[in-house]
Amino acid sequence: MSHGLSVTSSFLSIRIFSGKDLEADVKKSVEILAPAGSFESMKAAVAAGADAVYIGGSRFGARAFAENPGEDKLLEAIDYVHLHGRKLYLTVNTLMKEQEMKELFEYLLPYYKQGLDAVIVQDLGVLSFVREQFPDLPVHASTQMTITGVHGAGLLKELGAERVVTARELSLKEIRQIKDQVDVEIESFVHGALCYCYSGQCLFSSLIGGRSGNRGRCAQTCRLPFDVKDGGKTLGKKEDRYCLSLKDLCTLDIIPDIIEAGVYSMKIEGRMKSPRYTAGVVSIYRKYADLYLKKGRGGYKVEDGDRKMLLDLFDRGGQTEGYYKQHNGRDMIVWKEKPSFREGNSQLFEMLDRDYVEKQLKEPVTGKVLLTEGEKAVLILQRKEHRIVTEGDLVMTAQNQPMSEEKVLKQLNKTGNTSFQFEKLEAEINGKIFLPVQALNDLRRRGLEALEAEILHKYRREYKNTDAPGKRRDILNSRVSGTTKLTVSLEKPDCFDTVVNNTDVKRIYIDAAHFEPERWNQYVKTCHDRGKQCYLTMPHIFRTEAQQFFERHQISLKEAGFDGYLIRSMEEPGYLKNAGIEGNLIFDFGMYGMNNRAQEMLMELGAHEITWPVELNSRELEKLEIPGELLIYGRLPMMVTAQCIHQGLERCDKTPVVLNLRDRMGKEFPVKNHCTFCYNSIYNSAPLSLLGLGDSVSSLSPASLRLQFTTESPKETESVLQVFADEFLNGKKAGAFLTEFTRGHFKRGIE
Structure with missing residues (x-):
């Protein structure tokens, strides 16, 4: 197990394309991937031309409130898509608590045996479990993993993901870079709702109402009105109050750009929407993907009627091409309240219901029936490479009028509720034959059932793994006792002197976005002179801006002598290794070690220490076997966003400011724009405080305790330091201190 950056594996599979490679790659068929929040939506998507659907089962999916099918219906859905030559991906894309990991094997096993095509995962523990227990089941890395570049994609490839679902915020250029350098399939969203926050980095719904977006229970807080102060x-x-509500994504005009950037799977959002919506959107994207693949850019043109059709299906205030060609922008925001009523396009809806939602999809087969007097009836069926020969009852001699070829074919053509229809059916009749209608029906039924079984047989699997389900590797760490370290995370340089002169603090994290690189070595030296460790806090989001920043300041980074780095993105371990930057890695709570297997994975990725997740309560934290750093004070980042409220309402002057979002209840949430890396953080209205819970905290035996300062003044920082050190280190009861605070999830947890 790894305990430092120097032993992190080299995980990038580099692949550079030539111009001819690109042209050949683009000509390959792309996948239209449709949402299916119900069995009916799945059928509508297939009828409308989807190559694959993604759907949740009864558990562990990121749309817990969709009409997710139960086990029997989901098994039927797997067979349905396979009979029609399509694929089904199961969403297992939530973070798992330790007790839930024990249920995962029995949950996945029947779907695996049925022929499930892939699982979509967010949790590293789930990824590890699937690779171990079901090694031939493809894994797709969810957009909830916040993959924003080459290093993160390469990491997931190394861990066994066949496909990466990119963060919605990536540009075409950034996607192209992943395609060029990592041998992994790329899936990107092309239509539907956009989250205001980077997926996987949102705690807003969780902290406000206990409904975690990481657990598929987002309350869509971003769709509510706020005043910006x-x-x-x-x-x-006055009317611009919906500042967090993004317009829906629509990429019809840039489909050629998206495909040429390297996107293989074009993903449509909407598992909470109706089968009618699914069918309509899929049919349009099927049309234009095929148009581009057939005629190229020269023959590509979007019809205005198709744009209108998409708006008629759903319109919350206009559409946007998203982030593919711009980093952010005011024109991507709805701003105003969605109209309470819009007249529906009844003609469109009737067409969609008739042609897709209610349509019974049939696969063409060819057949030949052999009816010879005195011999058994024979039906030969052919569907692509599958050929079935079925014997029926004995053909009798007609006593009166022999059966005609016309009558035989008419009866056999009645395929009813099956998945097949005859595109060609022949009859060879020898002699004066008679066969009861019931016998003909039985022959057809058994023949089509045998054909269906033959088609589905190639998808079936047997579970062959000899390891016991849930088998775990040995954990080298165990809970420890002894003196607990106090660490401090700082975003504001003006608080540094206050913290560095406090004798109780053993480690200081300084934020790369706000502490000037030219003085990094001075900050480190000052810490070391006072017997403290100094770590650099890496950005929440590591994209082009971050890479360019660290390349400009790479000498300062190497010469500073940081003891290590607080890692907050999947991109960062790989970047630091490739750049030759040494030091210990502490993975922050946003790296999500929610269960023991996930924490083991973080250690294997190079973590020297782990920050415990902020969405687990104390009883759940007890189940984690690797000691972690526990956040005991600080404003939690509720959202990390590519959008910039300062830019949207005023201007982009590359000046960090602190604004406040005021909600309908009068709560104010500080918003800070980190211009160095071009993202925003929206913080909770009240800081987390575990003051008064010293005994509960101590019983967990955390490796260290962290105070996180974001908007506090030096005076406030000094007061907080003193009170928390008194209780957690010196055994003094602090009493009342903060007028407003939250316990976060330490007591209540999340659903």
Whole structure:
């Protein structure tokens, strides 16, 4: 097991394309991937031309409130898509608590045996479990993993993911870089709702109401109205209150760009929407993907009627091409309240219901029936490479009028509720034959059932893994006792002197976004002179801006002598290794070690220490076997966003400011724009405080305790330090201190 950066594996599979490679790659068929929030939506998607659907089962999916099918219906859905030559991916894309990991094997096993085509995962523990227990089941890395570049994609490839679902915020150029350098399939969203926050980095719904987006229970807080305050001044127009509500994504005009950037699977969002919506959107994207693949850019043109059709299906305030060609922008936001009523396009809806939702999809087969007097009836069926010969009852001699070829074919053509229809059916009749209608029906039924079984047989699997389900590797760490370290995370340089001069603090994290690189070595030296460790806090989001920043300041980074780095993105371990930057890695709570297997994976990826997740309660934290750092004070980042409220309501002057979002209840949430890396953080209205819970914290035996300062002044920082050190280190009861605070999830947890 790894305990430092120097032993992190080299995980990038480099692949550079030539111009001819690109042209050949683009000509390959792309996948239209449709949402299926129900069995009916799945059928509508297949009828409308989807190559694959993604659907949740009864558990562990990121749309817990969709009409997710139970086991029997989901098994039927797997067979349905396979009979029609399509694929089904199961969403297992939530973070798992330790007790849930024990249920995962029995949950997945029947779907695996039925022929499930892939699982979509967010949790590293789930990824590890699937690779171990079902090694031939493809794994797709969910957009919830916040994959924003080459290093993260390469890491997931090394861990066994065949496909990466990119963060919605990536540009075409960034996607192209992944395609060029990592041998992994790329899936990207092309239509539907956009989250305001980077997926996997949102705690807003969780902290406000206990409904975690990481657990498929998002309450869509971003669709609510907020006032933006700058001091006592309200910014923007009175009606511009929906500042976190993004327009829906629509990429019809840039489909050629998306495909040429390397996207193989074009993903449509909408598992909470109706079968009618699914069918309509899929049919349009099927049309234009095929148009581009057939005629190229020269013959590609989008019809205005198709744009209108998509708006008629759903319109919350306009559409946007998203982030593919711009980093953010005011024009991507809805701003105003969605109209309470819009007249529906009844003609469109009737067409979609008739042609897709209610349509019974049939696969063409060819057949030949042999009816010879005195011999058994024979039906030969052919569907692509599958050929079935079925024997029926004995053909009798007609006593009166022999059966005609016309009558035989008419009866056999009645395929009813089956998945097949005859595109060609012949009859060879020898003699004066008679066969009861019931016998003909039985022959057809058994023949089509045998054909269906033959088609589905190639998808069936037997579970062959000899390891016991849930078998775990040895954990080298165990809970420890003894003196607990106090660590401090700082975003504001003006608080540094206050913290570095406090004798109780053993480690300081300074934020790369706000502590100037030219003085990094001074900060480190000052820490070391006072017997403290100094770590650099890496950005929440590591994209082009971050890579360019660290390349500009690579000498300062190497010469600073940091003891290590607080890792907050999947991209960062790989970047630091490739750049030759040495030091211990502490993985922050946003790296999500929610269960023991996930924590083991983080250690194998190079973590020297782990920060315990902030969405687990104390009883759940007890189940984690690797000691972690526990956050005991600080404003939690509720959202990390590519959008910038300062830019949207005022201007982009590359000046970090702190604004406040005021909700309908009068709560104010600080918003800070980190211009260095071009992202925003929206913090909770009240800081997390575990003051008064010293005994509960101590019983967990954390490796260290962290105080996280974001918007506090030096004076406030000094007061917090003193009170928390008194209780957690010196055994003094602090009593009342903060007028407003939250226990976060330490007591209540999440659903």
